[in-house]
Amino acid sequence: MYADLSCSSGRSTERPVLIGIYGGTFDPLHYGHLRVAEELIDTICFDQFFFVPAGEPRLRDSPGASKHHRVRMVSLSIQNNTRFSMDDRETKRSGVSTTVSTLQEYHQEYDGKAVLCFVIGADAFVKIHCWHHWRELFQLCHLIIVERPGCIRVSDSTQLPQKILSECASRWTTDPRDLVRHFSGMIYTADTTLLDISATQIRSLVKTGKSIRYLLPDITLDYIKTHNLYSGKNEFR
Numbered sequence: 001m002y003a004d005l006s007c008s009s010g011r012s013t014e015r016p017v018l019i020g021i022y023g024g025t026f027d028p029l030h031y032g033h034l035r036v037a038e039e040l041i042d043t044i045c046f047d048q049f050f051f052v053p054a055g056e057p058r059l060r061d062s063p064g065a066s067k068h069h070r071v072r073m074v075s076l077s078i079q080n081n082t083r084f085s086m087d088d089r090e091t092k093r094s095g096v097s098t099t100v101s102t103l104q105e106y107h108q109e110y111d112g113k114a115v116l117c118f119v120i121g122a123d124a125f126v127k128i129h130c131w132h133h134w135r136e137l138f139q140l141c142h143l144i145i146v147e148r149p150g151c152i153r154v155s156d157s158t159q160l161p162q163k164i165l166s167e168c169a170s171r172w173t174t175d176p177r178d179l180v181r182h183f184s185g186m187i188y189t190a191d192t193t194l195l196d197i198s199a200t201q202i203r204s205l206v207k208t209g210k211s212i213r214y215l216l217p218d219i220t221l222d223y224i225k226t227h228n229l230y231s232g233k234n235e236f237r
C-alpha cells in the first residue's frame, strides 16, 4: 500500500505520478470550477492538475465563446495559482473532443506511468453512458465526482441509468488512497463545497445586462466585457 496522499505529509516516492484533469467547456470558467479544484488539490496531492477546455464539445450546443476566448479566460483565471495548469490540446484538435482520446494521449506522454484522475460534476456524470467509448474510461482513469446543487447525489442514488449503475457498482470509494492503490477504474466521490454557479447563469446575466461580479474572477469579467462576449452584440467572436 502507498503512503498518505495528503499534501501536508509530503510526496511519497513510492507512489505513481498522480495527474488531475478537469475537463469542461468552460464557457466561461467560474468560481464553481475553481473552488472545486482548489479543494481537491488540498485533499489529493496531485503532481499536476490541468484544466482542459473542450474544443468542440460532443453532447451540447456550440459554446457562446470561441475556443480562443475560452482558453484565454481559463488561462487568465488561473494565472496566480501555481497549483493549476491549463492544457489546450483539445482546442487544437480538429473535430469534436472525446475524453478517451485525451486520456490516451496523456498515457502515451507519461509512458504509461501516470495515474489519471478525471474530475466530473454530478450533472455530467449522469450522462456518462452517452460518451464516446465510455466504458474505456474506466481502463484509462479514475473518476472524481463532485456534487452540484440541484443535481441528484450520485453516490447514494438509485436513480442513475441502469447502464451506469451496473458498470459502476464495484467502483465507488470515499477513500482518496484508493486512487493510488489502483491504476484506474475507481470512482471517488469528493466532498467539496457546493457552489450554485453555472456558466449558463453567467451567460444569461451578461445577456440581460446584469452583474456577474463575484461569480468568477474579476480578470475574467474584464475580459468578457472587453471582448463583448455573451452579450449577443459581438459578431466576430
Ligand SMILES: Nc1ncnc2c1ncn2[C@@H]1O[C@H](COP(=O)(O)OP(=O)(O)OP(=O)(O)O)[C@@H](O)[C@H]1O
Pocket (backbone or CB within 6 Å): 023, 024, 025, 026, 027, 028, 031, 032, 033, 036, 119, 120, 121, 122, 123, 124, 146, 147, 148, 195, 196, 197, 198, 199, 200, 201
Ligand atoms: N458549480 C459547480 N460545482 C461543481 N462542478 C461544476 C460546477 N460547475 C460546473 N461543474 C462541472 O465542471 C465540468 C465542466 O463544466 P462546464 O464548463 O460545462 O460548466 P457549467 O457551469 O456546467 O456550464 P453550462 O452551464 O454551460 O453547462 C462539468 O463536469 C461540470 O459538471
Ligand SMILES: O=C(O)c1ccc[n+]([C@@H]2O[C@H](COP(=O)([O-])O)[C@@H](O)[C@H]2O)c1
Pocket (backbone or CB within 6 Å): 022, 023, 024, 025, 026, 052, 054, 057, 058, 059, 060, 097, 098, 099, 100, 124, 130, 131, 132
Ligand atoms: O468523450 C465524450 O464523448 C464526452 C462527452 C461529453 C463531455 N465530455 C467531456 O466532459 C467534460 C465536461 O463537459 P461539459 O459538456 O459538461 O462541459 C469535458 O471535458 C468534455 O470534453 C466528453
